[in-house]
Amino acid sequence: MLRLDEVHISLIELTTREERTIRRQGMTNEEPHERLVISLSQSRLYGATFLRGFKVMPTLMSALIERWRPETHTFHLPCGEVTITLEDAAYQLDVPINGMPLVFCNTYKVNVLISNLLGKDAPTDVIDGLRVRMTWLEREFRVAEQSTEQEVIYAARAYLLTLIGGILLPDKSGNLVHTQYLPIMEDFAVCRQYSCGSTILAFCIVNYVRRP
Template identity: 40%
Template sequence: MALPLHDGFNIIDFQQMGSLINNNNHISSTINEMGQYRVLRGRVNSVGFLLDERLIPYLELAEFGSTAMIQTFNLRYDFISTLVERWRPETNTFHSPCGECAITLEDVALQLGLPIDGNVVTGVSLISRPATLCYELLGRSPSEGKFTSFRFSWLKANFEHLPSTANEWEVMQAARAYIMHLIGGVLMSDANDSMVHLLYLPLLSNLHNTRLYSWGFAVLAMLYRELCRMTDPSAMDIGGYLILLQSWVLYRMPF
């Protein structure tokens, strides 16, 4: 039976919860059949070049300042693999002997300083004139033809060393490039672990308006999607913001 709460929601007891869980093709149900324990591999979780202090005011304007200051630390993929075994896609929660828990938007806001209210982070998958957009917002383009992504190597080669004579507009262009690398390489890494999709760039055209998007919600949604995907025993490469996942567990479940 369900236990009523004052706000009108219900907690489903474990007996009832069992009927909601499908164990077919979940990593937790196939561990004993696997010849070797599966340790996941992580995708990029760092920006490949140093942050120029001249970019900081523009990163703060866009609400990416706190995230850019987070130091990368060693990720324990054996630990993360164990967490995935307790993740249930049916409920989007970790199941443990003492109950259920999950990362929330409050955790994202506290740890990353990203906005969790506002417009949905979305965009078109194909931009009609990508080179024109890049020249307008970055001052250069990786190609004159059609393309949908930036390589991290291209961002590093073109924006790692900002000239001492750079004017305000050039510093702002470099800040956009840094945020693009931060999005694709750290916050929302996916199957393209060497690239970031172009669809995020239009959201950075006006950095003052960039803060009006719910970037924290997008980061959490991507991490949830990756956790669900990794419950497949055949999956090996996990994306999403794994630093958030590991630090959340160490903070919320220190035991």
């Protein structure tokens, strides 16, 4: 256990300041433009935008890591065993937990998908397989007062994509998000019918138990 390891990296964390603001490399801390709010609300993911910048306590994280048991997917605490549930995903992330399961098909051509749903052709240097750089999405899809309604829709899809890749379902790259999530945003009214919370919870559990 960590408390028996004198050279564990957590000792460094324990001597640093208590709180840190966590921000993914490709995710902005800026509030979404007011013209995006309608589309984001229709998708049922607007509540998750308030997680753009959030604070964590390294000491608490270290304690939870020590108490996690991958065999049972639970934290062993003095009060008993606890785990992360769908209810937690709903309360903490404000995402839907009821509805259709998210099933992805990766047989598409990424350039065609981006052009059709985002209205722009992505340069080759921002594409990595089926992933796209979030910094490009953030830079290219800005909303202004003179933006057309279609441009606002494109920007809303790009914003949701960075939200997914930056906070909800991030990978180790820190600046890439999979384009497989784009098709569910084609219609925001349909997007709200998916159980995003169950996908996030499964993603969380898998990454907890994954070995290096």
